[in-house]
Each structure stands twice: as C-alpha cells, then as structure tokens.
Amino acid sequence: MPRPPENVAANETLPAEPIDIPQGMLEPNCAVAGIVWSPDGAPAPGMQLSLVIHHGERWTEAARAVTEADGRFGIGKLDIIGKLDGWNNDATGFTPVPLQPGRYRLEVRPTPAQLKYAFTASEFELVEGLREENIQLRDYRNTEAVLYIQNSDGKAPRQIHVTWTARDGGFGGAEISRFDEEPAKGVNPTLRLGERRNTKPVRPDNIDPNKFLVKDVPQMAAVTFTVTQSNYTPSDPPTGEVTLDLSDGVLKEARLTFEPRSGDARTDNKGSSIISGQITHTFPDETLGATRISLAGPTARPQHMAKPDGSYEISGLLDGDYTVTFTNSKFGTPIERKVSVFGQTTLDIFVSTTAVSFNLITNGVDLVGAVLQAGSVSNPRMFYQAVTAEALNGMSYPDRCSLTPGTYIAELVIAGATLKGAGPDGKLRFTVAEGMSALTVDLEAVATGAGLNVRVLDEDGQGWAGGECRLVTREQFQRIENEATSGKTVDWSGTKLLRLDNLGGARADRIAPGEYMLLIWARSHDPKKWDRAEALSLQSGAKWNFTFRINVKQE
Missing domain, CATH: 2.60.40.10 (Immunoglobulins)
Structure with missing residues (x-):
C-alpha cells in the first residue's frame, strides 16, 4: 500500500521557521556546554541530557543532547560553542538549538543500559554568551516499599498486580499537553524521558494477608504505585494509587482501600448461562477477520475472539443484563448490543457495508x-x-x-x-x-498558503516556552466557546494543535486560506480557558507571520 511522502507529515506541528526577531524579543544568544563525569571520575559517554527552561511557573523542555565519547556536550549557537578549545562542531554531542536568556535546569538521564548511574540535575541562569557546566553522576540503587491493601467489601485482596511508574524528579521529557487524554484501558501510556515502569503480580505476606512487599523499585524521587485486582474486570476496575518518595532508600509504607463500584463484576463470579451467535456481513472479500467481543454485566469478560467464520460462544455467565461490544478493524465504529442472558441465549448480528x-x-x-x-x-x-x-x-x-x-x-x-x-x-x-x-x-x-508562523512572547520579550495554540475555524470557535462556557466536554476534533517551542514559536503547514481563530494558552493550563483568542484572515499564497504578547502575571 502506498505511503505518504516522508517529507510531508500529516497533521504535524513543526518548529517555527527562523524569522526576524520581533521588536522587544530577547535575543537568543546563549549557550551551555560542558562534560559529564561518572562517579569514578571518568568521562560518561552516551548520557541523555534534557535542558529545561522555567517560565510561567512551569518547566518546559528546551533541548536534548547526548554526550560524546569524551563526555562532552553543547547546546546553543554554533558560533558560541565553537570557541571552546578542542570542540568539534560536527560532533554528535552538539545540539544547535538557540537559547534565550532565563532560568534553566540541565538534567542527566541514564539510559536503561546505564542503570548504574542515578539521575542528576544542575540549575543555573543563562545570560548572553557561553556557560560551562560540568556534572558529576551518582550511583543508582534499587529499594523496596510495603503496601497494605484491603477491600471495602471485607473480602481478602486477590490476584493483586502492581504497576510502578518511577520518575526521577526531573521536568524534561515529552511535554504533557493541556489536551492529553487518559490512555484507554489496557493501553500502556508512553514512557516519558526520566520514567521507568514495570508491572508484576505480588503475593500477600504469610502472616498478614493485607500486606504486600514490592521489591526492586528504583530509588527515585517519585514512585507511583497503581494496584489492580485482576479478579475484577468491570468497565472501571477497582484500582488504588499512591505516590512515594523513595530517593533516600528508607523503607516506606502506604495503605490502599479498594472501593468497587455498583455493578462491578468479579471474574470468579461464574454461572452456567451461555451466550452465542453468528456474525454475518456483506464484505466483498467474504473475509471478516479478527472480531473481539467484550461483555459488561454480572459476569465480566474483557475479551473473547469470534471464530474466522463469525461464530462465537461465551460460557460461564450469571443470568442478567449484559452489554456486548463487537470490535473489528473493518468496522467503522464498534457495534454494541444489549441483551438479557438466561440459560442458553442467542445474539446474532448483521454487518451491512x-x-x-x-x-x-x-x-x-x-x-x-x-x-x-x-x-x-x-x-x-x-x-x-x-x-x-x-x-x-x-x-x-x-x-x-x-x-x-x-x-x-x-x-x-x-x-x-x-x-x-x-x-x-x-x-x-x-x-x-x-x-x-x-x-x-x-x-x-x-x-494552501506558504505556512503559518506564530510566536508568543511575555511582557519582557521572553518566548512562551510550554505554551500551546489551537487553530480553529470561525464555526468551530462558536461551538467550542458554547461547550466551554456551558461546562460540556469540548470537542476538539477537526482543529489543529500547535505546541510552542522553547522560543515561543510554532509553524503549521497545509492550511487552506480562510477565516480562522487562534486560541492561545500561556498562563492557563485549563483547556476550557484560553488566555487569548485572535481572529486571523489567511489569504491565498501568502506566508503568515503573527506575534502576540501575553503577560506572565495575571492582569
């Protein structure tokens, strides 16, 4: 199957093109360079570095780098870093990202193959010119934590799984958008830079059935434990979550109580009823493909696969009302049916095309x-x-x-x-x-036009690193504004999200000429409360450059 050209990415926010510095903007004339040393005093090659900038009470990643074989790195203007003795501007440790003056933090993240090193950070101010910053790494260690778990229904916890997500205390990594949604159930969220994750079943203590010891946890500043009982499989499984600071290596304890919701089903609640049926369709190739079937009701079944001929049978159910969902890559949307199960129950579906x-x-x-x-x-x-x-x-x-x-x-x-x-x-x-x-x-x-460039500055001329914009049509804006003011869930489909880079800029391509609204989030982190709304009239064939100013402090 043909694929889009590699140089054209659909729905992509691009870094802002180099443009003339707007009047009043701080000149991006800073750089930072140095060497990362291992605990034994030797250079540390291949270390991941994240440079984050503090702006608007928030840390935002400005650039990344990887140390050379001799532990060196450099971030900033080439003509500034090139003045260092022995520096090779073609080296992989150089990141040519322009940096504006401000408060920064350089974070060193060992890769999974470098777990003998711990996270290290250095905070400083960047002013005009070059700053040399050398970093000494520390040894990395594991630790343990104790979780006391009980069920509100009085039943002993069973089939306990613990997912720990350890974050090293840094602020760099994949930026969290104001519009990020929670990952779908059963889908692991993408690891951010500086995170480690693992899932494992844990056994209760031989003496105390409510006590669970979680071993081999990273000794990091923020370790979040998410606990799930796998013998429950409702639409919202009973889970508990707690975050502990384990950076000092001292054994920590936490208590969790599960609160199953009404209607939650246990997978060990089994009956003798059966639901079966046949999926028929009009696909011309006569091939249905894999169809997943999930049930929500007195007995939960997270997933069941229909046979290649479309037939299926699910047994061991308690009598009652169920919602059955059929999912297939050929279906435009999942097909949902409600059925009352008693004894042997038949549910056939027909898929028209x-x-x-x-x-x-x-x-x-x-x-x-x-x-x-x-x-x-x-x-x-x-x-x-x-x-x-x-x-x-x-x-x-x-x-x-x-x-x-x-x-x-x-x-x-x-x-x-x-x-x-x-x-x-x-x-x-x-x-x-x-x-x-x-x-x-x-x-x-x-x-389309030649491209849209947006730059957002504060009152001091510093770019709004970490800001976001959405380009919407005038019709979309009316709907979005009504949904936001009425407290409804805002439907952002069909709009374009632009994430501002470390200089407060972003670029969007393949925008059709027309009348638009640009919604800007800088101070605000609430998707329903943008800081500014600007009307844009984009003419055919033109390159569109816009600069806006938003104060850091509330007006």
Whole structure:
C-alpha cells in the first residue's frame, strides 16, 4: 500500500521557521556546554541530557543532547560553542538549538543500559554568551516499599498486580499537553524521558494477608504505585494509587482501600448461562477477520475472539443484563448490543457495508505524487490509500472501500494542497448512512498558503516556552466557546494543535486560506480557558507571520 511522502507529515506541528526577531524579543544568544563525569571520575559517554527552561511557573523542555565519547556536550549557537578549545562542531554531542536568556535546569538521564548511574540535575541562569557546566553522576540503587491493601467489601485482596511508574524528579521529557487524554484501558501510556515502569503480580505476606512487599523499585524521587485486582474486570476496575518518595532508600509504607463500584463484576463470579451467535456481513472479500467481543454485566469478560467464520460462544455467565461490544478493524465504529442472558441465549448480528469510491477534482492544483487516504474517526488507522499518477480534473480511483455505517475522514497528503471543506487538521469528514449500497465521495483540491508562523512572547520579550495554540475555524470557535462556557466536554476534533517551542514559536503547514481563530494558552493550563483568542484572515499564497504578547502575571 502506498505511503505518504516522508517529507510531508500529516497533521504535524513543526518548529517555527527562523524569522526576524520581533521588536522587544530577547535575543537568543546563549549557550551551555560542558562534560559529564561518572562517579569514578571518568568521562560518561552516551548520557541523555534534557535542558529545561522555567517560565510561567512551569518547566518546559528546551533541548536534548547526548554526550560524546569524551563526555562532552553543547547546546546553543554554533558560533558560541565553537570557541571552546578542542570542540568539534560536527560532533554528535552538539545540539544547535538557540537559547534565550532565563532560568534553566540541565538534567542527566541514564539510559536503561546505564542503570548504574542515578539521575542528576544542575540549575543555573543563562545570560548572553557561553556557560560551562560540568556534572558529576551518582550511583543508582534499587529499594523496596510495603503496601497494605484491603477491600471495602471485607473480602481478602486477590490476584493483586502492581504497576510502578518511577520518575526521577526531573521536568524534561515529552511535554504533557493541556489536551492529553487518559490512555484507554489496557493501553500502556508512553514512557516519558526520566520514567521507568514495570508491572508484576505480588503475593500477600504469610502472616498478614493485607500486606504486600514490592521489591526492586528504583530509588527515585517519585514512585507511583497503581494496584489492580485482576479478579475484577468491570468497565472501571477497582484500582488504588499512591505516590512515594523513595530517593533516600528508607523503607516506606502506604495503605490502599479498594472501593468497587455498583455493578462491578468479579471474574470468579461464574454461572452456567451461555451466550452465542453468528456474525454475518456483506464484505466483498467474504473475509471478516479478527472480531473481539467484550461483555459488561454480572459476569465480566474483557475479551473473547469470534471464530474466522463469525461464530462465537461465551460460557460461564450469571443470568442478567449484559452489554456486548463487537470490535473489528473493518468496522467503522464498534457495534454494541444489549441483551438479557438466561440459560442458553442467542445474539446474532448483521454487518451491512457500502461500496465507497472517491472522485478527486484537482482544480488545476498540481497533485502529482499526492496521497489520498481515508480512515475511520474512531479508529485512526488509514484503511485506504492511493497515489495520484497525473493531475487531471475528474480523476477517479477504481479501488473501492467497503465501509460500515459511520463517520469517516479523508485527507490529501502533499505539500501546498488540501481538500476543500477540510478542518485546520487537514481532514475532511464524510458520512456513510445505513442502507446505502454504493457511495461516491467527491473531493475537491485547493491550494494552501506558504505556512503559518506564530510566536508568543511575555511582557519582557521572553518566548512562551510550554505554551500551546489551537487553530480553529470561525464555526468551530462558536461551538467550542458554547461547550466551554456551558461546562460540556469540548470537542476538539477537526482543529489543529500547535505546541510552542522553547522560543515561543510554532509553524503549521497545509492550511487552506480562510477565516480562522487562534486560541492561545500561556498562563492557563485549563483547556476550557484560553488566555487569548485572535481572529486571523489567511489569504491565498501568502506566508503568515503573527506575534502576540501575553503577560506572565495575571492582569
């Protein structure tokens, strides 16, 4: 299947282009360089460094580096660091990221292969020119913690699993967005720089059944223990969570009480009832593929796989009302059914499909080599891709998708063009209705501008590192504003998120000309309370540069 060109990334926020320093902005004329030493006094090669800047009561990563074979590193302007004796500007330890004056913290993170070293940090002020900063590492150690766990229903804790996430106390790493959602159940969150994670079952003490010893935990500043009883599998499994400071190596204790919610089911609550059925469909290749089936009810079943022919059977259930969810990569959205189970119960489902084809109208836009792709809103996996061979109006693709009813997205991936009607994220929404045998989706290409550059400064001229912006259409803004003021969950789909770099800048490409609103978060960390909303009129063929100022302190 063709893939988008490597130099064109869909829905990507790019670093701001080098532009003239706006009037009043602090000149980014700082640099920091030095050597990282191991505990025995030898240079420490291959160490990960994260340089974070303090701004607006928050630490934000400004740059990363990896030490050379001789332990050296350098971050900042090339012409400043190049003045050091013996420094090689082509070395891998050099990171050419411009740095503005301010308060910084240099954090050294050993990789998993370097666990003999502990996290180390050094804090300082950067002013014009070069600062030399040498760092001495410390030895790394493991420790233990004791968890006392009890159930509010009086039953002894069973099948206890503990996931510990240890953070070294640093502030660098993958930035946490104001809009980050909690990871879906069963999906492990991505490790940030400076984090280590492990999951293991633990056994109760021989004398005290409520006492559990967790061994081999990193001796770090913040270790969060998330405890789950795997003999419960409801929609919200009973869990407990506690964070301990284990940096001093002293044995710490914590107490947790599980509070199962009403309707929670235990997997050891088994009955004699059975639910079975057949999944039929109209996919043209006659292949259904893997279908996952999950149950929520008196007896929980997190996942069951249907057979290749679509038949399934789930036994050992208590009588009662269940919600059955069928998930398949070919389904636009998961299919959910409610059923009352008593004895032998049958639940058959029929999956209707629509043959969907695409008709691309180029309007004279050069689309040679463009990639047209389509996917599901609920499942970001793109299941259809085609590469254009020539730029002709009325171009159509012989390939067809067989789609179930639902809402889908289409995207044209090429520099300088997008689809008419697409949101700022470059995606066009279309709907496949129930009962349609065939559907042709007309897509119209439009040329985009040369790029949008945004820079946000404070009243002192320092770039708002850690700030974020969202580009929305005027229609989206009206809806978003109503949802935010009424306390509803804000739907950010179709908008474009821009994360400001260490100089308060960001760039977005492939934005169609039109009338937009730019929402800016600097001081505020509440997604529903932006600091500023600016109306932007983006004209065709232009390069759009905007600079805004937001005070650090509340006005």
